[in-house]
Amino acid sequence: MMKNEPNLKDRLERLVASIPAGRSHLILFLHRVQQEFGYLPEEALARAAEYFTVSPAEVYGVVTFYSAFQMKPRPQHELVVCHGTACHVHGAEAIHTELARLLGVEPGKEDQGKDVTIRRVNCLGCCALAPVVVVDGEYQGRVTRNSLEKIVERLSGKK
Amino acid sequence: MNLRKVRTVGELQNLRLRLQSSPRTRRLVSLSTASCGRASGALEVARALEAEIKRRGLEETVELRLTGCHGFCQLEPDLIIFPEKIFYPNLVPKKIPLLVEETLVGGRLVPELAFSPGPGQGMCAVLEELPFLRKQVRWLLERHLTLDPDSLDSYLEQDGFLALEKVLSGLSPEEVINLVLASGLRGRGGAGFPTGLKWRLAREAGGEDKYTICNGDEGDPGAYMDRGLLESNPFSVIEGMIIGGYAVGAAKGFIYIRQEYPLAIERLERALEKARAAGLLGKNILGTDFSFELELVRGAGAFVSGEETALIASIEGRRAFPRQRPPFPVVRGLWGRPTVINNVETWANVPLVLQRGPAWFSRVGTSGSKGTKIFSLVGKVRYTGLVEVPFGLTLGEVIDEVGGGAEPGRQIKAVQTGGPSGGCLPASLFQLPLDYESLQQAGSIMGSGGMIVIDESTCLVDLILYFLRFAREESCGQCAPCRLGTRQMVRLLEKITRGEGQLEDLELLQKIGWTMREASLCGLGRTAANPVLSALRHFRQELEKHVLDKECPAGVCRGLISYQIEKERCSGCQRCLESCPVKAIAMADDGYPQIDQKLCTRCGLCQAACPPDFSAIDKINRKETGSSAGARGE
Numbered sequence: 174m175m176k177n178e179p180n181l182k183d184r185l186e187r188l189v190a191s192i193p194a195g196r197s198h199l200i201l202f203l204h205r206v207q208q209e210f211g212y213l214p215e216e217a218l219a220r221a222a223e224y225f226t227v228s229p230a231e232v233y234g235v236v237t238f239y240s241a242f243q244m245k246p247r248p249q250h251e252l253v254v255c256h257g258t259a260c261h262v263h264g265a266e267a268i269h270t271e272l273a274r275l276l277g278v279e280p281g282k283e284d285q286g287k288d289v290t291i292r293r294v295n296c297l298g299c300c301a302l303a304p305v306v307v308v309d310g311e312y313q314g315r316v317t318r319n320s321l322e323k324i325v326e327r328l329s330g331k332k
Numbered sequence: 333m334n335l336r337k338v339r340t341v342g343e344l345q346n347l348r349l350r351l352q353s354s355p356r357t358r359r360l361v362s363l364s365t366a367s368c369g370r371a372s373g374a375l376e377v378a379r380a381l382e383a384e385i386k387r388r389g390l391e392e393t394v395e396l397r398l399t400g401c402h403g404f405c406q407l408e409p410d411l412i413i414f415p416e417k418i419f420y421p422n423l424v425p426k427k428i429p430l431l432v433e434e435t436l437v438g439g440r441l442v443p444e445l446a447f448s449p450g451p452g453q454g455m456c457a458v459l460e461e462l463p464f465l466r467k468q469v470r471w472l473l474e475r476h477l478t479l480d481p482d483s484l485d486s487y488l489e490q491d492g493f494l495a496l497e498k499v500l501s502g503l504s505p506e507e508v509i510n511l512v513l514a515s516g517l518r519g520r521g522g523a524g525f526p527t528g529l530k531w532r533l534a535r536e537a538g539g540e541d542k543y544t545i546c547n548g549d550e551g552d553p554g555a556y557m558d559r560g561l562l563e564s565n566p567f568s569v570i571e572g573m574i575i576g577g578y579a580v581g582a583a584k585g586f587i588y589i590r591q592e593y594p595l596a597i598e599r600l601e602r603a604l605e606k607a608r609a610a611g612l613l614g615k616n617i618l619g620t621d622f623s624f625e626l627e628l629v630r631g632a633g634a635f636v637s638g639e640e641t642a643l644i645a646s647i648e649g650r651r652a653f654p655r656q657r658p659p660f661p662v663v664r665g666l667w668g669r670p671t672v673i674n675n676v677e678t679w680a681n682v683p684l685v686l687q688r689g690p691a692w693f694s695r696v697g698t699s700g701s702k703g704t705k706i707f708s709l710v711g712k713v714r715y716t717g718l719v720e721v722p723f724g725l726t727l728g729e730v731i732d733e734v735g736g737g738a739e740p741g742r743q744i745k746a747v748q749t750g751g752p753s754g755g756c757l758p759a760s761l762f763q764l765p766l767d768y769e770s771l772q773q774a775g776s777i778m779g780s781g782g783m784i785v786i787d788e789s790t791c792l793v794d795l796i797l798y799f800l801r802f803a804r805e806e807s808c809g810q811c812a813p814c815r816l817g818t819r820q821m822v823r824l825l826e827k828i829t830r831g832e833g834q835l836e837d838l839e840l841l842q843k844i845g846w847t848m849r850e851a852s853l854c855g856l857g858r859t860a861a862n863p864v865l866s867a868l869r870h871f872r873q874e875l876e877k878h879v880l881d882k883e884c885p886a887g888v889c890r891g892l893i894s895y896q897i898e899k900e901r902c903s904g905c906q907r908c909l910e911s912c913p914v915k916a917i918a919m920a921d922d923g924y925p926q927i928d929q930k931l932c933t934r935c936g937l938c939q940a941a942c943p944p945d946f947s948a949i950d951k952i953n954r955k956e957t958g959s960s961a962g963a964r965g966e
């Protein structure tokens with residue numbers, strides 16, 4: 174997919190120019206890259222290693238340590254199921270399974286070539302609205318099995 | 333917005349006085365629009381209100397203010413109309429024309445829109461009548477009702493930066509530290525370390541460069557006090573940190589916010605810009621020789637990065653690995669320099685302490701825990717939300733009086749406090765006072781303020797398994813007790829939920845727990861077994877029920893339950909057939925659907941699909957079906 178992005182290098186350089194040098198800005202740089210591309214292209218990791226003068230392994234270590242970073246392009250739609258404690262006691266696990274079933278993706282392998290992915294998140298801090306699902310950035314509280322069907326219908330409409 | 337630089341303490345004073353004395357010409361209408369409010373549709377309500385205010389030509393008489401969190405999360409989005417404090421909960425755009433017509437134009441209350449605690453219980457038309465507010469002391473949260481989080485003027489109007497003004501008008505750093513020490517303020521992030529003492533240790537540590545950090549990682553699932561504060565009153569945290577920087581002798585501070593809180597990050601960024609533009613941050617603040625700069629750092633999703641040494645590593649741009657303490661950060665912290673790290677709520681309390689004085693602050697609370705504490709009261713309780721209560725209130729007072737007790741027809745079983753590092757306290761202990769020591773003695777911790785109420789429909793084994801899975805995923809893996817202990821515990825607990833547990837497993841859980849507590853490197857591992865250890869102490873019976881009787885009293889553990897169709901009630905509509913994801917239901921020869929227990933995964937979808945008029949599908953103990961060889965759930 175990289176080959177279709179002739180200006181990847183330019184965009185990367187522009188980002189590099191906006192970040193002060195010094196290793197403490199590595200995570201900020203990674204956030205910015207992900208914001209720009211939706212994920213972290215390999216070239217960005219290599220460039221980060223060079224710019225912050227750390228080893229590529231170090232950069233890779235940071236990228237894989239934090240759950241915010243991903244090295245694969247994001248599918249078109251992203252569903253985030255909150256698994257905070259309040260959501261858990263309000264049935265988040267069942268919601269997650271049902272959502273996966275409705276979308277026809279296998280739980281746990283949710284980004285396999287589909288245009289939609291389901292992600293777990295530890296807690297979004299909207300606990301009074303439990304259970305919470307975020308659909309393409311939009312928070313939905315007090316989700317029920319019925320409202321899941323609506324979400325899925327709407328997504329199929331959007332596609 | 334006044335973006336001119338404020339050059340002296342006197343100028344700041346004048347600016348505030350001018351803001352405070354300019355007469356309020358418009359009626360203030362405050363709409364809660366923090367993350368919870370937005371998730372409940374607050375922005376659509378705001379648009380409807382704006383349009384209606386404009387349509388009725390009320391712009392000159394009504395000011396709509398989009399504030400942060402009012403704390404009534406259950407009732408979001410909610411509106412408060414000043415000065416009467418008329419309160420309207422659960423708004424939707426279609427209620428707005430009536431509300432504007434009657435209350436804003438006509439000056440009349442709309443009873444249908446007011447809050448009622450329940451049928452036949454009348455209504456609570458004004459804020460003070462809300463049962464939820466009973467027993468609360470809202471030093472911090474009260475301000476959220478009228479503050480515009482994006483406006484420095486709004487903060488100044490509410491005595492913002494008055495504490496900084498006091499400090500920079502003549503208090504020495506040592507005097508500031510002594511005041512904080514005298515107030516009895518303790519860290520709100522969980523451990524409850526005296527804040528003044530922490531500052532003194534950092535001040536007395538050698539070296540030129542020192543730092544302060546605001547810990548806004550708020551990783552405990554089920555807790556959102558810090559999000560509430562950051563989204564609603566970012567300037568209070570900034571003011572606290574400027575004062576801290578002055579006291580400690582730091583020229584630079586960092587505010588670390590978890591990336592799951594985009595609105596909090598946005599608001600802090602804007603507030604920092606405004607504070608900088610006004611000269612409240614930067615070189616020679618208010619014309620003094622004190623200079624201080626703040627930088628916002630966005631987290632990247634890792635629970636362990638809330639641990640102070642891990643957080644420091646994260647700011648340095650590395651993996652958030654905790655390290656051995658001592659040396660503590662006050663001696664060797666960020667880039668090896670003395671560093672004070674405090675929680676968001678701790679910092680937000682600092683201006684209060686200095687503005688009102690330690691005597692005022694310490695008159696509320698218990699002998700060892702002073703002031704108020706914010707809790708996020710959630711779970712199976714009637715009113716959920718952010719509550720602020722004085723230390724020393726009992727658990728029962730918070731859950732039953734502030735929270736309104738159980739949801740209708742339910743019974744509260746326990747409360748989980750302290751997140752993954754805490755434990756479950758049974759309802760029989762609800763007379764315990766809320767302070768750092770009492771909860772710890774009872775086998776849990778107060779933690780940062782998460783309070784998750786559970787009722788009889790929550791299974792304790794399932795809940796502790798949830799926390800242990802969490803700890804297993806979030807363990808950084810450096811030390812063996814935590815890395816292996818969490819794995820072993822998950823394995824044992826899974827075994828119990830499948831109905832294969834034995835009494836020895838409970839003893840083994842206890843032993844692993846003790847080992848983790850003694851031998852882990854950081855607080856994560858040292859406390860990760862707490863949910864299990866506290867359950868063994870307070871809920872042994874429920875655990876033994878799983879192990880000895882192979883029964884899950886709450887009907888949650890999939891390995892111990894099964895579903896059965898009662899022919900007498902079944903109408904033969906076949907909805908259950910359609911709902912079953914694994915096609916375990918088929919029509920039997922007698923014309924009724926039947927569940928193949930070998931295929932069934934106990935997801936419960938069939939029960940949900942069965943029309944309520946028939947409710948023909950029962951959830952029963954696995955034992956009673958005599959089909960213990962069936963499929964295994966979770």
Ligand SMILES: Cc1cc2nc3c(=O)[nH]c(=O)nc-3n(C[C@H](O)[C@H](O)[C@H](O)COP(=O)(O)O)c2cc1C
Pocket residue numbers: 518519520521522523524525547548549550551552635636637638639640641673674675676678679780854855856
């Ligand atoms: C695993 C772990 C996670 C933690 N997460 C947080 C957190 O999210 N927020 C926080 O303020 N403190 C957290 N702490 C506590 C911090 O290490 C530290 O004690 C605290 O930030 C000090 O601030 P305080 O004195 O104002 O409470 C955590 C500790 C551990 C062991």
